[in-house]
Amino acid sequence: MDIKYLIRPTELAKxxxxxxxxxxxxxxxxxxxxxxxxxxxxxxxxEKGKVISFDVQDLAIANTKKLLENNHINNVDLIQDGHENMDKYICDEISGGMFNLGYLPKGDHHIVTKGETTVVAIEKCLKFLKRNGMITMIIYHGHSEGKIEKEQVINYIENLDQSKFHVMKVDYINQTKESPILITIIKK
Ligand SMILES: C[S@@+](CC[C@H](N)C(=O)[O-])C[C@H]1O[C@@H](n2cnc3c(N)ncnc32)[C@H](O)[C@@H]1O
Incomplete structure (x- = not known):
């Protein structure tokens, strides 16, 4: 296994x-x-599959559209709405999902995911998730909104019914700065 997977939670999720x-x-x-x-x-x-992608801000839609065009990708639905409304757009079972919480690194840091709506989105995502499907989540808790979000998200996921879900948390515990936490949820 390449070492990058063990030292970066985003890579481990992938x-x-x-x-x-x-x-x-x-x-x-x-x-x-x-x-x-x-x-x-x-x-x-x-091309036989589909990605349904959500973001609330114009910049995310514009940047992603450009990236996908440059890579000749056309199996993605780009939806400008909060993930907490995902049930308006999904009608199939899903095999997986990714949550990379927080703010856009070079964007407006005021546009940030919030615990309350993130929990709603996780709950909805888990309803659509098929058996043996997996959701990954990266929680950045170094910023003030992230600290509140971490508490709310962890509180929700650690209480998920163990007869229905496997929930795992990967935390780098010797870091002086709060390093991102990886969560994986698998539906039984
Ligand atoms: C850390 S960035 C995501 C990085 C991205 N996965 C990538 O590969 O570049 C977090 C994103 O969540 C978005 N966001 C904030 N609130 C949201 C919400 N309620 N629903 C969906 N996206 C939201 C922000 O606008 C921001 O672009």
């Missing part, structure tokens, strides 16, 4: 998803941002 997802799957990118995760998912599920 490593797991690569193993779980396959061509033809329908998947969700709950936080589109600059489109990197959307592109990653689109390449896995291929």
């Amino acid at each position: 490593y797991f998803l690569k193993d779980v997802l396959k061509e033809g799957d329908v998947v969700v990118d709950a936080t589109m941002g600059n489109g990197n995760d959307t592109l990653f998912l689109a390449n896995i599920v291929g």
Whole structure:
């Protein structure tokens, strides 16, 4: 295993998803941002599959659209709405989903995911998730909104029924700065 997967939670999330997802799957990118995760998912599920990607801000839609065009990708629905409304746009079972919480790195730091709506989105995503499907989530808790979000999200997921879900948390525990936390949820 390449060391990058063990030292970066974002890479570890992709490593797991690569193993779980396959061509033809329908998947969700709950936080589109600059489109990197959307592109990653689109390449896995291929033209027979579909990625449904959400973000609230114009810049995310514009950046992702450009990235997908440059890579000749056309199996993505770009939706400018909050992930907490994902049930308005999804009608199929999904095989997986990615949440990369927080704010757009080079964008407006005031536009940030919030615990309350993130929990609603996770709940909805889990309803659409098929058996043995996987959701990954990166929680950035170094900023003030992120600290509140972490508490709310962890409180919700650690109480998920163990007869229905496997929930795992990967935390780098010797860092002086709050390093991002990876969560994986698998539906039994
Ligand atoms: C860390 S960035 C995502 C990075 C992205 N996955 C990528 O590959 O570039 C978090 C994104 O969540 C978006 N966001 C904030 N609130 C949201 C909401 N309620 N629903 C969907 N996206 C939201 C922000 O606009 C921001 O673009």
